[in-house]
Amino acid sequence: MQRTVRDALIAVAVVFGVGSLAMLLAHVSPINGFGALLDGALGNPSEVAETLLQTTALLFPALGVALAFRAGLFNIGAEGQIVLGGMTAGILGVALPLPGLLLIPIVLLAGAAAGGLWGGLAGFLKARFGANEVIATLMLNTIALLLATYLIGGPFKQPGAGAAETPPLPAAAWLPVIIPNTRLSISFILALALAATLWYVFRRTVFGYELRAAGDAPEAARRAGIDLGRTAFTALALSGAIAGLGGATIVMGVLHRFNTGLSPGYGFIAIAVALVGNLEPLFIIFAAFGFGILQSGAIAMQAEANVPRDVVTLVEGLVIIALAGRRFIVERRTA
Amino acid sequence: MAEPALRLRGICKRFGAVNAVDGVDLDVFAGEIHALVGENGAGKSTLAAIAYGAVRPDAGTIEAGGTVGLVHQHFQLIERLRVWENILLGREPRAGLRIDRVRARAIVRELSERHGLAVDPDALVETLPIGIKQRIELLRELVREPAVLLLDEPTAALAPSEIDAFFLNVKALAARGTAVLIVTHKLAEVMGYSARVTVMRSGKLVARFATADTSADAIARAMVGGEVPALAARAPTQLAPRLTVRDLRSGAGAGALGGVTFDVAAGEIVGIAGIEGNGQTLLADAIAGVVPYTGEIALDGRPLPSGMGPAQRLESGIRIIPQDRRHEALVLDWNIVDNVALGRQRDPPLRSGAVIDRAVAQRYAADVIERFDVRPPNPQAIAGALSGGNQQKIVVGRALAGTPRLVVAYQPTRGIDIGAATLVGSRLIEARNAGAAVLLISFELDEIFALADRVYVMYAGRFAAEFARSAIDRGRIGALMAGG
């Protein structure tokens, strides 16, 4: 708890400190800059809805990244898992002739399965061959993007489409909107529910216990009957599935089509979100909301205060560096 | 007398709450071999590190009449570099920009010949046996021509013949004027080679003898500082076959397990005596199911195939007290409750459905804390913050909880104080009395003699002999451990 508060304070300090410096470089008063950012993120209900949309998009992969971290594994591949989850949802959402009540859960699950397959592949390589999961998931990111570009541009190309994207999803495959006249869909509720579930799983279940043991003391866990290979596979597959589910919700709830550019780097920013949330699912909700404010407010900041929104990317990266010293060191040294 | 080559005065060093070294004075003279002894954790390594300059003391002065060399208790070699690279690291001969490799090899060869420590300069360290690695450790210090040489348990991993050769070299060094301080647990070495001996206990200097004027017993009494508390009494038990091991082999090269056959009955403690590195680790790991092996292991007549992992073995009632509690037994970031649950997380009533029953976990932890006198008696205490002895109590308590069928205890009292060690020993005897089979693997003969009903002596991956408790012959076992 204390650590979480401290991490959050560090993150806030980096965001405002470095953000202000960068704004001064662009000859913008930080008060105007951050004012526009906050106003753009939270100024009216429709803006809050957009912020929650960004929160949701970050929450899924952040939960996935956190799950892997808890098992002592670094899933740097959420970005690719989002792409494949989204692609699968995009293709199946168009292709499956099912009514909405069936279509939505099936397509969501298929998206999760695709992400899970991708994460699981890294997990399999680790469990079977001891392949380093960091490099594996990193490589699989690009492979996923190329695969999607190939499939969407080739075999599954929308006739006459101008971009690498699938045809629009039928309305039956759209996630129901929860605030009228906004884009905020039930995916937000789904993400919150998932966070709560993960919280319970980590805290209470045998599975969560074994996952944490494998992450915190692998050799002790192994001798306590925990199969490290299987844990690595399961953790990375689940981590990928959660990110893939996130990708599917972007396609079904936001874009209503799959486009290879569906994620502006959510999978990477999710690392910062997971770290700021100290890998605790319930704290991660708040971290995701914080980053959601940055992501969505940045657009208004650029429009209204003339600060390039890239400043937000810059500070997000710095938050990751600032918090890289947490927690993992112990475990990796003893591994 | 001449000026000492090494002169320590009033050395103090604290680590947190621990007084590792507490006001120690020590002189080592040129040409002298000075032994430093004491129980685990007495502060010997810390004192050596301070004399070497690797650890800064909180108080006290250090004067040395020249270079000080230190051979570490734990090997510090770079496995994937060559022998000459390890020995000359940081003082490579140069030819222009490059390392003069011809000269480097020559230096190492000359050094190795001069000290009678044969090594192949071009060999990769990772391919070498432990004895040779120890030579490299020594050569790495000798290349600096130290005036003072500190040796921290240099023979712990050496075969007896290697030990003899090693001391011949040390004596030759001393004869050439080097001051030698040697930390050791082997009183025979102290009696055989040292001129003087210093005894430490709990960071303090408690005795100093001229070796010629004392006896091993006197030194031992000084180390312990009084009488050892009494162990639990062994009750007569009904021996019933439990563990059978037939021609068990595992691993390759130095430290491999080369085919052992034995039984441990329920109600019996079988001790395996031997010097570290003679296959004991693989023996314990094979029974634990964490290394592949050939041959047979069976529990109550049920064979345990090589591929069977720790989970099923735990389920069949096998409990292991591993050698490295910090890495192999505990999750240091976790509290006592969660650690006590480790390994039992799938067994009801701890597991209820997919969930861990926290009330049961609390009860388990309270039980271990109570039976083993864990301090502090707080179930929420984080394992990593406990002292070594208290950590070990949790590991042993967890292993002995319930009714284990077989307990494999690997150095169960390593690095813990005599009180805690006695408690652990008593609990092992009680488990035996209650019908568990106990396999006790130890490098320390005293531990074996105190606890075991039967003893096997292990050497080079095999059993050299078997002794019943009534027929234990200290001298004979010592010789067999050394390969004699």
Add this chain to the structure above:
Amino acid sequence: MTGLSGALLALVTLTLVKATPLIYAALGGVLSERSGVVNIGLEGILTAGAFFAVVATAASGNPVVGVAAGVIAGALLAAILAFAATRLGVDQIVAGTGLNIVAIGGAAYGLVVVFGQPGASREVPNLGPAGETVLVILAFAIAAALWFALFRTPWGLHVRSCGENPRAAEIAGIDALRTRFWAVVIGGAIAALGGVYLSLAELDLYSDGMTAGRGYIALAAVIFGRWNPFGALGAALFFGFFAALQYSLQRAGIPSELMQALPYVAALVALTGFAGRVRAPAADGIPFEH
């Protein structure tokens, strides 16, 4: 005949063009990892090199000044990672990931601050064909020099010992943290030349996203090249060849994505050990404290 040899020459040239940035980045990675610091931030270092080379060239009008600025920028960015990895003892991989994000965001932001426009800088005088040739040759020269330095000089032995067992290195009187720090910084300077090549030789401007994942391919080349400068050089050329081939084969029905995926798949295969045993330096990625 002349058509064929002309096409072949074009392919060789293109291979060199595509491989050069990868060679620099991979060599920087080799040096860093040999000292025990995993550098996931190569992509960010390429970005910084490319960006600051253009900024300095725009300011001075002289691309040679740009080269120097790019190299210094890469070294400084690497110094952030090096400092975090050695003095703060943080998780290098997490920090490296942050580094990439910082560089990408920073360069995009910098474009607006320096050039007053987002997306791409204006054109600047570039190094020209002669300069480009020098940079290509220099890549090979640095590979050879790095091999010599790592495997023949005392400094190289010290660096490698820190990557294998920093505690042992310290016992031998080597300051492991300082050695690691400078290996990462020099590695960053070398890697940055790859970015300089992209912006001042292959093109004459900086544009967002121009590194296009080359830092990650370089990481693959480090592994595929087994942490050896010549191995990394070979791997970079191999990947460069397929990048070049992709243009010629584009209309031959082979999807270009397949070609582009090749380095990444090759790295996966290398990781599984199918292509022979790969062993990273023993202490690669593990924080160390005195």
Add this chain to the structure above:
Amino acid sequence: SHAKSIADGGPARLGMVTDVGGLGDRSFNDSAYRGLLAAKDNLHADVAVLQSKSASDYQPNLTVLANKEYDLIFAIGFLMAKDVNEVATRYPARHFAIIDAVVDQPNVASVTFKEEDGSFLAGAAAAMASKTHQVAFLGGVDIPLLRKFEAGFAAGAREIDPTIKVAVKYTGSFDDAAAGKELSGVLFDQGADVVFVAAGKAGIGAIDQVKTRPGDYVIGVDSDQDALAPGKVLTSMIKRVDVGVFRLAQETVAQKLPSGHLVLGLKEDGVGLTAFQYTKNVMTPDRIATIKRLRAMIIAGTIKPPSTREELAQFKPVPLGR
């Protein structure tokens, strides 16, 4: 949140969202931006530009501008058609404009161009300049919009030289300058000596490529790219996105909120060639005269440049009657 609306005499607030090509493409997005800047300077409008780095940026960008009550919101590029449609539905009180696509909503104005007409002239110029009887087209992504360039260009070349060889390649993206450089190199190596590049940022790479190739030319696109490599860019097929943007801005300032479909061709000066300022040595006065004649014939409807590959297959050169 802001001071005065246009109705109260305040400045018009004009927002613009670029596609993933982004500003700095020296072509499509930049051209639109010039129109916006002209509106700022000449019409005293407040302007804001939001760049899109990926497809998922389109809607948030449009939504922010809608939330901030911009008077007219430009979506630059057909990639955003669907998103404009959705946001326009959600914000019926706001006004939008989309370039290069038609969105059928009362509060959306659509602007498209007759690219095939301008490209036809570019093809004619290329055929006249070519010594190898080989010219080439390098597109961004192989999509219907780009095929209007491709078909028009090939037809124009054949109009001048019926047996000319026209090679066609696509870079696969609009933002990969390096790919533009490499692929244009390949086309030159294969014998083409004039390459028409319609590939966004990739075109910059092609211009870089041609700088070192004596006797070869590229034809620029969208913006006037002639000065990027004087003498090496034969001409640019400009597409006056800026004209379209400025016209809609004017209507907005005049409080006539635009809607409907605006098609800009040669006649409206929506497309056309630049004036061969640096390439007079190849583009002799009589060649320029031919281009002018062709332009007149297209405006008059005598020549109907093809806009698809199918139409191109049917295309027959029209006698020029010189």
